[in-house]
Amino acid sequence: MNKVNSCPxxxxxxxxxxxxxxxxxxxxxxxxxxxxxxxxxxxxxSNKMFTQTVRDLEKDGLISRKVFPVVPPKVKYSLTNKGKSLEDILRSLDKWGSENYLD
Amino acid sequence: MNKVNSCPxxxxxxxxxxxxxxxxxxxxxxxxxxxxxxxxxxxxxSNKMFTQTVRDLEKDGLISRKVFPVVPPKVKYSLTNKGKSLEDILRSLDKWGSENYLD
DNA sequence: ACAATAACTTACCATAATGTAATATAGTTA
DNA sequence: TAACTATATTACATTATGGTAAGTTATTGT
Structure with a gap:
């Protein structure tokens, strides 16, 4: 996609x-x-979209991925500070959704 | 699109x-x-995406469209109350963008 | 009569996003 | 030795999104 940013x-x-x-x-x-x-x-x-999405989020520094070298595999995801900085926005978006769900 | 909403x-x-x-x-x-x-x-x-998007927003009740019966055409768009209720979110998203633009 | 105007609308095509299903991995347990 | 596990990858198909360029409208100004 041609990502142009005319505003933040x-x-x-x-x-x-x-x-x-x-x-x-x-x-x-x-x-x-x-x-x-x-x-x-x-x-x-779906499995594929999950992996693809967490990879994207990791690439953009919003989440971190920690791999434990065990079998079967163990991987933990967590928010980075950058990801955490979205907290208010994410909660607001969720709140707005719950308030406007019925319309 | 199959729009499933597992959360608001x-x-x-x-x-x-x-x-x-x-x-x-x-x-x-x-x-x-x-x-x-x-x-x-x-x-x-693009022209097309603009029209398409404002139509979508109007359909979802986020903006209103007022047509003045003159030539050449005159159309005004404005936020509905529902659209206005997104103000804080929109400004937060914009603010977040301006703070994370450089990374 | 004919171009200019603002706001679309349409046909056609390209790219991006998403989905399904099958497959890989390699220790652990039965 | 074969199934089980959690995580991920791949090939392939479909749907959604976005783009270009041309056409439509009806009155006003020339």
């Missing part, structure tokens, strides 16, 4: 304005989670 | 989580604007 808002939307990103960040607000548990918080997401 | 946040993102919607809403925060003026605030948007 646009920059933000290009970073988190997708179907799954805010949802994943939101579920990590309560603390770090193993990959499987995080994914189960979002039943509708 | 998802509902919100399905409503405004696109490339242009937040931008248009944002520029209407300062008051109503004629179609052409609004579009010029967002130089990168």
């Amino acid at each position: 808002l646009n920059f933000t939307m290009n970073l988190i304005g997708t179907k799954w990103k805010p949802l994943i960040l939101f579920h990590l607000l309560e603390g770090s989670l193993r990959s499987g548990k995080l994914q189960k918080k979002i039943p509708e997401i | 946040l998802n509902f919100t993102m399905n409503l405004i989580g696109t490339k242009w919607k937040p931008l248009i809403l944002f520029h209407l925060l300062e008051g109503s604007l004629r179609s052409g003026k609004l579009q010029k605030k967002i130089p990168e948007i």
